[in-house]
Amino acid sequence: MNIDFSDIEYLKNPNGITLKADFKQFLLSLDVPTVIDISGKDQNRCRVIVTLLHGNEPSGLIAIHRWLTSHKELPTPETNIRFIICSVEAANATPLLSHRILEGGIDINRCFGSDNNKGYYQRAKIIEKIIQEVRPEAVIDLHNTSGSGPAFAVSSLLSTRGLSLTSFFCDAIILSGLELGALMEQDFNCPTITVECGGANDEQAHEVAYEGIEQIARCPSIDNFQQKKSVEIVYKPLRLELKQGKSLFYSTHNEGNDGVTLLAKIEQFNFGGAHKGQMLGWLDENGLDNLQLINESHEDVISEYFTVRDNQLVCATNLRIFMATPSYKIAKNDCLFYVVNRTGTSIV
Template sequence: MAIDFSEINYLSEPDSFTLKADHVQFLLSISGPTVIDISGKDTSRTRVITTLIHGNEPSGLIALHRWLTNLTADNRPVTNMRFIICSPDVASQSPTFGHRYLEDGLDLNRCFDHSLDYSYFKRANLISAAINEVSPEILIDLHNTSGCGPAFAVSVNKTELALSLSSLFCSSLILSEIKLGAIMEQDFRCQTLTVECGGSQDQQSHEVAYQGICHLASIDDVQACHFHRDVDVFLAPLRLQIKPGVDLNYADIDEGFEGVTLLSNIEQFNYGILRAEQMLGWVDQQGLDNLQIIDKQGNNCIGQYFTLRGNQLISKIDLNIFMATKVTSIAKSDCLLYLVAHTNQM
């Protein structure tokens, strides 16, 4: 199927016929990026929610569909709301919600802020334009994590508003300086926050997204609102990556595989702390050379965080782990996990 990268569709106040019976039928009825506008009590302000940048991360779509179908004439949002469903064509490829991006495509959330204006870069530019045209006061980008884990928010800056917004969805905020070409790194002249709602198969993740949208649509002054809950802040995560060409496996015991083997229950570390000297897998004779953690200066600092005990890969210090995944394709192409030294927590 040829993709028309110049396509972007607008829906205003969609009725129940347009929204179909459920979120899957609605997804199948739209094709390219789709903008949905809902007018609020105060029409001078607009809050934007983007979602489905990754086709296998359905919580945002499920939540916004539920919110839209529950909307009534006397139950309007406090401001205008603009939802942007970014990759419906990727999500609706069989199996539905099975592809982060298409096999011969690009990861759309690595295509923002490029001077290029074709294919997925063009799509990213169209989405950016659809955000900028309403001069939003807030931009929330809803995702799911590849593995299981609790919800967390990511921001490039620590502001009262970032903390306040995070508290509407979850209880952790990660401050990231990583530049990958993601939508959240862009300057839309408003507070931008990514929310990783948790695993894509978890009902709880859909609920996190839905409750967050409900709060966002009903709280007039988010800046001044009391935090719904305490938010832990984590500084400057790093990415643990496998070097190109190195084999990656998951196992419960050391099976002597080449390259790197991670524990098959690696995702458990998303829920807690990886303690110093705790094992997360095994390596072959290349040892730590199989892996890299590139710091801000561009140096590989793997030795600061991990060491070996025989051929066991163990943590050198207490670490908070995010987005550990056992989806091999994502672990190899993106990263094995994100980590923050536990002492860095503010």
């Protein structure tokens, strides 16, 4: 597929015919990244909501379409809202909404803030410009996780406005120290958060995205917003990774595999975490040496978090677990899951 990385389409206050009967038809009617501008009561201010940077993460699109079409007339938010539907080509590849990126493509959410001006980097730069030109007072990037789990936000910076934005969607924010080239890491001179709404196939995740958009649209001032619910701040989780060349399996029981075998239902620990002594899977005779957990000082701290009981992989302390996935590909190439020691969290 030949992609024109400089091409963007704009829709302003689209009517029902343009929005089609449902989100799938609407998506199929788009060809390239699409900006949807909605006029608010106060036209001097704008909030930006981005989605579909990853083509298989539909909650943002579903929620945006629902919000735009839930009444006879387009809703009028308190401020202007600019929606940006990004990886339209990947999302539209067959089967619909199942490709994170197009075959042969790269992850655009690793291309922001780069000096490279070609291909997906060029597109990332254009999207940055499209956000900057409205001088936003908030930027929210909506995603889904590959496994099931409760919604959480991620940000590089903590601010009261960032916490208020988070509270529209969920009750936990991860302060991330990672620099991956993600949209969220860019400085738009306003609070910028990523929201992982939950699993891509979870109805609840679509609801989280919708409720968040609805509340943002109705909030006259994020500065003066009184948070209705507390938000847990999770400091810099570590990535549990498989060491190079080690193998990974999933199972409900010990099969005596080489390398690491995770419990088939590992994603259940995204809900509520895992207590000290909890078994998460099985290890071969190399034990914890199959895995690594690198902290900010580049030290492997695996034995502070995990231990081995017979040949079982066991939590050495109470842990909070994020983004555990039953997807072999993501677990092997990215990480098995993110983890924080339960003492590393606080409630605001």
